[in-house]
Amino acid sequence: MRKIILITPLLALLFTSCQYFDKRVPSKDELLEKELKSINWNEVDEFPSIAECEKIKDEAMRKQCFFEFLTQTIQQKLSIDTLAILYPELDTIDVKVTIYPDATMQFEPQFPKDSVAYDTIKIDSILHARLVDFPKVNPAIKRGIPVKTQFVLPVILKVE
Template sequence: MKQICVFLVIILLTSCEYFNVKKTSSDAILNEELQTFNWNDVDKYPTFSLCDSVSTKQEKKQCFTNVLTGNILKYLQSEIIVVTKDLNDTIDLRLQISETGELSLLETKIDSLIIQEIPNINDLLSKSLESIPKIFPGIKRGQEVTTEFKLPIIISVN
């Protein structure tokens, strides 16, 4: 019986280490969370009220780009643009939508032929963005976030 009691006391004394709780600092938790965080993707893409009926994430992104592209092209088609050569090229726009839903044109990549034929193309693109309907910002983990997009616009003038 003494041997069993001694054995139990030894087990109790050595097993205390199993009950120790290791403390994890908040910095370690934050660093671990930041490692698993995908900074290049959002939970919900920016959207227009026209896209509310669409259900999947990819369809919402497609709807957003279609509405945005459609509004830009509609504005450009309403302007009188006279060219001397046929144009069929792509303009790349880099756009930013702030967490408040404000749209900004960050950069345009335009071929020199388009700039030569339509010297005020940058002004036209900037003005076309002024008539865009209200944008609801992208959402990441329940927070409205700033997002950036590259949007190709095909210019075809005959």
């Protein structure tokens, strides 16, 4: 006659649970590397902003508010200058805007590589002279930390 041995679920757990102790615990460097690889470094959690736009709850509208403010402010500051007189055919200029984590800003005109029609040094100096005293801009945020961001804005110089 055969004996049937019943193993209760608790005993079965005791007999099989030892395998859980054999798993290797990843080191902190491996965990850090895995986490760093999972982060998309080309996107920010929060775009740069100004105080007026931060009141807006919708992220897309807040971003639009910021870019409209930035474009309009640059246009206003450049409209009172000699760019239109020096270069009457120049109606739009691309401006690379860099916002640093400490909220400082840098503006650089962008021209095609083969552009010899414009005195890029003169336009650059006009840009730097006119875009001082820029309103305070809060930097972009990534994982709770202010980060540097760059983008190119087309700025219309001749508004008719």
